[in-house]
Amino acid sequence: MQNSYASGFQIFKGNGYWVLEVSQAFPGEHQPYRYLVLESPDEPIPDGTFDATITLPVEKVVLTSTTHIPHLDLLDCTDRLVGFPNLDLISSAPTRERINKNLVKDLGAGAQSNIELMIDLEADWVMISTLGEDLKNLDLLKSAGIAAVINGEYVEQHPLGRAEWIKFTGVLLGKYEEAKAEFETIEANYSEALRLVSNVSTEQKPTVMAGVMYKDVWYVPGSDSWGAQLLNAAGGAYIFEEQKGIGSAQLDYEYVLDKAQNADFWLGASDFVTLEAMKRADRRYADFEAFQRGNVYSYTSKKGETGGIEYFELGYMRPDLILKDIVKILHPALLPEYSLYFYSKLNEK
Secondary structure, eight states: OOOSSOOSEEEEEOSSEEEEEESOSSSSOOOOEEEEEESSTTSOOOSSOOSEEEESSOOOEEEOSGGGHHHHHHTTOGGGEEEESOGGGOOOHHHHHHHHTTOSEEOOSGGGOOHHHHHHTTOSEEEEETTSSGGGHHHHHHHTTOOEEEEOGGGOOSHHHHHTTHHHHHHHHTOHHHHHHHHHHHHHHHHHHHHHTTTOOGGGOOEEEEOEEETTEEEEEOTTSHHHHHHHHTTOEETTTTSOSSSEEEEOHHHHHHHHTTOSEEEOOTTOOBHHHHHHHOGGGGGSHHHHTTOEEESOOOBOTTSOBHHHHHTTTOHHHHHHHHHHHHOGGGSTTOOOSSOEEOBOO
């Protein structure tokens, strides 16, 4: 089955089974990871070598990244989550309801996830993100007979490529068709937003700066990154376009001031909630015109009841909402009735 945007995984359908192949679990070259999903316990195992075998139906799963949580919510499988490291990071309302009923085990913090607890839960599968140090847990889980699958969504740089990983999860839950339908809805919304800005000329594109300073180093998204792609897709002119790469570029204040002092907008102002707080943190932020005009926006203000930032949880799955947010900020006349979902404008105080 051909993906439209994602390049890091492939889905193969057989008679009574599925094969998931992850070719980009993390940056760099590696052998593909292959997972067999049997549609029922009675299905014979096909020939081949597999890193894990999952048998449907699936009743209990463990996730290790908040970006996987929306997959369960969208596929009506929230009730299958039984374990997660650091529950406070989760912002999803239906998942928090489950957590508040003590139905989800807290596995500890990040890479220090308690493997023994994970094994005790006897989950049908554990989904691991390779963004942290979870990869080292693969062998431990495998030796304990727990099916551990790798989700490499963050390696994708096309925004819809990351969202398309819901199909991967859909196969693991026995809900491929539902996952495909959810993705196609998001893709249609994204394409609709793209059409809105298709006639915006180069001259009409506002200039946009990004990032903040940490210990005198200004971090900005590389121009090939997921975030920069969304900014450009929304009809913005990214001031730091020459900073190639998919990660963050490290710049000094003088360079940023020279490049971005007159930028029209400032998107991604870290965790600051007001312009005054920004200025208190570093008075030099006030040197930029976007700050002086009050055109500074943050995407971290929308949080769950225990402080989990919704953008970092739902953003991978809903690039259509991010795109519409940025279109609304840069070209408000194109979306007159739309209200910002992730982004918020920083008030003066």
